[in-house]
Amino acid sequence: xxxxxxxxxxxxxxxxxxxxxxxxxxxxxxxxxxxxxxxxxxxxxxxxxxxxxxxxxxxxxxxxxxxxxxxxxxxxxxxxxxxxxxxxxxxxxxxxxxxx
Numbered sequence: 054x055x056x057x058x059x060x061x062x063x064x065x066x067x068x069x070x071x072x073x074x075x076x077x078x079x080x081x082x083x084x085x086x087x088x089x090x091x092x093x094x095x096x097x098x099x100x101x102x103x104x105x106x107x108x109x110x111x112x113x114x115x116x117x118x119x120x121x122x123x124x125x126x127x128x129x130x131x132x133x134x135x136x137x138x139x140x141x142x143x144x145x146x147x148x149x150x151x152x153x
Contacts, residue, residue, distance in 0.1 A: 060084055061095055068109040071134045072151035073144055075113045082153060093118065109134075109151075117142030 060083035068074055076089035085091070096107045108130040112118045117127045117138070128138045136149050 057083075057085060057088075057091070058095055061092055062105055065096075065105055065107065065110060067153065068106055068151050070106075071136060071149070073109045073111050073131070073136065073146070073149050074151045075146075076110055076118075077113055078151075079110055089113070111142075111144055115144050115146040117144075 061079060064079050064082045076092040077086075079092045080086060080088040083092075092110065096110060099105060099107055108127045117124050117131075119127055119142075124142050128142055131138050131144065136144060138144050
């Protein structure tokens with residue numbers, strides 16, 4: 054696995070239950086500022102059944118970037134952790150954003 058993925062996954066692994074962060078923040082914490090899109094792409098290619106808490110990563114507007122069934126799946130996982138998510142997939146970053 055390349056160094057970028059190792060760093061990205063290490064950061065995501067640290068996001069505590071009940072908290073979220075953004076693609077851009079993950080990239081920055083991993084040492085790759087400006088690589089938010091690459092974080093999203095890496096998460097989109099996770100193997101089925103991955104234990105990485107990918108669902109705790111949302112966009113900088115505080116929204117789930119996925120659509121349709123995938124949006125519902127991510128919202129359900131967040132709600133299960135006690136995070137309030139609107140029908141449209143919006144999370145209040147002011148309340149739920151992880152501050153490492």
